[in-house]
Every structure is written in C-alpha cells, then in structure tokens.
Amino acid sequence: MKLAKEFDPNCERQLIAASKIDKYDKGIAQKLVGEGPGSMKLQLGCVAVLNRNQDEIDSNVSFEEMKERERQFFIKHREAFQNLSDEYKGVDQLVKKLATIQHSRIRSTLPETIEKLRNQIRNKRLELKNIPMAMTTEHECWSKFQSMIDAFRESIQAKVNGDYDCEIRSSMFNVNSNASGNTNNTTTEASSRTKVAFVSVSGSTTQ
Structure with a gap:
C-alpha cells in the first residue's frame, strides 16, 4: 500500500482484490467502496473474493467448487454486504473488471503502437532503396574500379588547373544520379591494362 500511494497517489491505476473475505471486519461494505476510516477511494474499485484456505488447497478443492462456496458465503452473510453492489463481490466480477481494464488499455495504446511500427517500416524501406546495388560479376567490379580511377x-x-569546385559538382552529380537510379558503367576487359594520366605542374600530360 505504501508503494501504491507513492507511485499512484491519485489512486487511478489500482485495483484491489480483498481476499480472505470470510474474516471481514465490521463495516466491510463501506470500506470496499472507499468509505470510512482506513479505506482507499479507488477509481478502478475493490472486489471481495473468497480464496481457498490451506486445508482446502491440501484437499484439492477445485476453483469451480470454491466459486460456489463463495456465492453461498455472500448469501449467508447478506447483512454485511446488503448495501454493496454485485460488481464488488466475487471472483467473476474481478475477472470481468480485469478484462475491461485490459480491453481499455489495448484500445488506448495499440493505435499509437501500430503507427510507430508503420513509420519504422517506411524508414527502413527508404534505407533499403538508398543501398547501392550489389556487384555480383567481375565485369561490374572492374567497371566500378575504372569509374573511381577516372573520377580521381x-x-x-581540376586541382592542377585551379578548379577547386570540381569535387563539389562531382558530388552533386553523383547524388542526382543515385536518386534517379541511372548508372553509367564503363566497359573494360578484365585483361586490359588501366591507363592513368600523370599531370605535371605546367599542365602537360604524360601517359
């Protein structure tokens, strides 16, 4: 109860099952509805149930039989519970309350959860679209290698000629090419030798 008051001071999320109801005190009906000294006014309510005692557990008394004993108990002690609504009495009412609470929680949280999952799926699909196509053949690898050499x-x-914006334009071109899905492959033979141009400071080119 101390922890419940600490984490739920307004008693909005607590549901109490008052077990061992056969040992009830005077004024039990008022306490179950949150009235009188020592009681708690709970928004989800409090349900009185009759649990099996140790002898009944050792005797393997079934839950169905206990439900019947519980029903007879409330009939026998009608005076103590006469002003108490049926929703506060019995394990069946406790199960019904729990099912209602669970249904309400699912309805309030499931749509948001589904929307979050949909957003994650959309983001992952976009990431998959931006992943480059896999190179599965030797020809594709050589073509990619040749294009890298050409770009380098x-x-x-360009830098030798004083054009330092070339890399920026090249990057923009590559981004646009990837976005449109167009790729340019340079055809080379696997056995051919790669030619690299060396540029001198004066601007003349040697092979």
Whole structure:
C-alpha cells in the first residue's frame, strides 16, 4: 500500500482484490467502496473474493467448487454486504473488471503502437532503396574500379588547373544520379591494362 500511494497517489491505476473475505471486519461494505476510516477511494474499485484456505488447497478443492462456496458465503452473510453492489463481490466480477481494464488499455495504446511500427517500416524501406546495388560479376567490379580511377584523375586534373569546385559538382552529380537510379558503367576487359594520366605542374600530360 505504501508503494501504491507513492507511485499512484491519485489512486487511478489500482485495483484491489480483498481476499480472505470470510474474516471481514465490521463495516466491510463501506470500506470496499472507499468509505470510512482506513479505506482507499479507488477509481478502478475493490472486489471481495473468497480464496481457498490451506486445508482446502491440501484437499484439492477445485476453483469451480470454491466459486460456489463463495456465492453461498455472500448469501449467508447478506447483512454485511446488503448495501454493496454485485460488481464488488466475487471472483467473476474481478475477472470481468480485469478484462475491461485490459480491453481499455489495448484500445488506448495499440493505435499509437501500430503507427510507430508503420513509420519504422517506411524508414527502413527508404534505407533499403538508398543501398547501392550489389556487384555480383567481375565485369561490374572492374567497371566500378575504372569509374573511381577516372573520377580521381579528373579531380587531380581540376586541382592542377585551379578548379577547386570540381569535387563539389562531382558530388552533386553523383547524388542526382543515385536518386534517379541511372548508372553509367564503363566497359573494360578484365585483361586490359588501366591507363592513368600523370599531370605535371605546367599542365602537360604524360601517359
């Protein structure tokens, strides 16, 4: 009870099952509805149930038989519970309350959970679209390698000529090319030798 008051001071999330109701005190009906000294006014309510005692457990008394004993108990002690609504009495009412609470919680939280999952699925699909296509053949690998060499050579040539914006334009071109899904492959033979141009400071080119 101390922890309940600490984490739920307004008694909004607590449901109490008052067991061992056969040992009830005077004024039990008022306490179950949150009235009188020592009681708690709970929004979810309090349900009185009759549990099996140790002798009944050892005798393997079934739950169905206990439900019948519980029903007879409330009839026998009608005076103590006469002003108490049926929703506060019996294990069947406790099960009904728990099912109602669970149903309410699912209805309030499930739509938000589903929407979060949908957003995650959309984001993952976008990530998959941005993943480059896998290179599965030797020809594709050589083509990619040749395009990298060409880009590196053009970058060096541009810097030698004083064009330092070349890399920016090249990056923009690559982004646009990836977004549109167009790829340019340079056809080379696996046995051919790669030619690399070396540029001198004066601007002349040697092979």
